[in-house]
Amino acid sequence: MSIKYTIQKIFGKQMETKEDHVDEKLRTHYYKSTKDKVMKEIESMLNQKQGYTVKSISEDHGEIIVNINKGKRAFMVITVIMVKPFRTAVDISVSTESLLFTDFGYSRKTIYYLYEEMNKRMTFVGTSLGEKLIQN
Secondary structure (H helix, E strand, O other), X not given: OOHHHHHXXXXXXXXXXXXXXXXXXXXXXXXXXXXXXXXXXXXXXHHHOOXXXXXXXXXXOOEEEEEEOXXXXXXXXXXXEEEEOOEEEEEEEEEEOOOOXXXXXXXXXXXXXXXXXXXXXXXXXXXXXXXXXXXX
């Protein structure tokens, strides 16, 4: 892992996933489903979790805005994009509200936990498939 990521991991209050993230667990996750079904499943999952409040859902933009009030307070944006039929990408961004300079890995662990839950509820295809989709 890079030095920049290690410093961000230790001293950061915000973490997000992306296609080519250094941490393999924080790479974009792909599911075998449509955008609408994935959004509904994520919404259902979050509504069942104590301390998670879905603030807004924009189906046009594929975004779910969530406040986390359990443990540390945090703000989360989940982005859902259908890249081709029955191949949907999910990215997550978590920002922790804290007076300290760090959240002690809370945002990163929250993303790990949510991806694990999504993988149990939906058909997981893989991570970082964006480049492979463009080539096909």
